[in-house]
Amino acid sequence: MRQVSDEGAHQLIHQALLYDGDHECLSATTDFCLDGLAAGDKVLVVVAEAKIALLREKLAEPASEVEFVAAREWYRAPGRTLAALDRHIAAHKSNHGRVRIIGEPVWDSRTQLEECEWIRCESVTNAAFASRPAWFVCLYDRRTLPEHILTGAGRTHPHLLTGSGGRDSDSYVDPALFACPGDEFPLPPAPANTTVIAFGADLGLMRQRLVAHIAALGLPGERAQDILLAVNEVATNSVEHGAGHGLVTLWTSGTTLVCDIVDSGRMTVPLPGFLPPALTAGHGHGLWIARQLCELVQVRADPDGTQIRLHLAMT
Known part of the structure; x- marks a missing residue:
């Protein structure tokens, strides 16, 4: 995980972790949690219940200091998720530490429209919390996710993490300029029976x-x-x-x-x-x-x- 200098401690960091295996994901998220707790940061983890169990076991005793939420409960509607993040950061920010958040958006069973709006939600995160003391790491499984979702991660996260290290995203798009495929076209017409x-x-x-x-x-x-x-x-x-x-x-x-x-x-x-x-x-x-x-x-x-x-x- 990329470390943060003191002078940037009160500004947003928004990273996507593109992982290729469970061990890689578990190792990176464990380190992120432990580094945060050592720094006095508040740590929230929003992932699938199976990953919560693995991370609790890996963290051992420090797991009691981490807040865990099941991803399907958190990622129900983009507007509500952004509001929940806003409330969480406001409740836990301090004069010295950050609020660290690990999140893995739910992509299975989403319609094309839902996928588009959740990708847009990732983009909006950069504007909504630009001046907040938050550090997001969003998880993307390269083994299972379709290419357009992984491409969206690069367009919506300024920084990318992989097993070989971290780098700035060459494809990142400013939230004010971000558009999903199809945004330039009118919405489908209403049906006849309205x-x-x-x-x-x-x-x-x-x-x-x-x-x-x-x-x-x-x-x-x-x-x-x-x-x-x-x-x-x-x-x-x-x-x-x-x-x-x-x-x-x-x-x-x-x-x-x-x-x-x-x-x-x-x-x-x-x-x-x-x-x-x-x-x-x-x-x-x-x-x-x-x-x-x-x-x-x-x-x-x-x-x-x-x-x-x-x-x-x-x-």
Whole structure:
């Protein structure tokens, strides 16, 4: 693992460990944990449960000083994961030490859309925590992961680690310039069978129709409230910061409710809704809140307007 000089101790380090075997991964992560504990750093490990068991055994007694979280519990939705990281770093940072985090994102059973948004989440990490005293090491298994995921690791991590050492990533892309394949194209059109709700300055009528639509789907109460709040927050942004009016289009895809909010205003904010809004800001919370409530959020903006697509699990 690359060591950090004292003068850089309060700035982000974001590395990808590209490993070829279990022994290599276990050795590197054990050293990272022990070095952190020796330096007085807080250490969090977010990996599969099988790796947690191996790392606990390898660390022995010092394992009691490390916090472990199962990866499937942590990597459920990109917006929620970024918020959890923000809370964890804020809770454990100190004047002298770092917050060290080992994470292994969950890639199996992801759709192409989900893969894209999780790769984007890795990119956003560099902007969201740029000035925070955090050191991330993200694990990528070169034996099992497809090439586009490994390529994404190089594009989203400034530093790469392998069995032969560490180096700066030649393919790293600044988060403000990062794009997933397909970002330049419009989102797929909505299917024919949809519900369309127009809204203007008074959002009350939209909320009434939305409540009726949600009730017809028979959603659980808490999930119904999440959907209502997410759509209302994005529509409020359209009214206050966009064109002042727009359309909500809803449909279901399997067990997911998909919702488009479209207006003719153009969103120009970089990384919309990914970065925690300043506590003193009078606005800008809407899309951040939507990302906490939704499994996925897609954004498209061009001179003709802005389209925000929310994906919400109905169970």
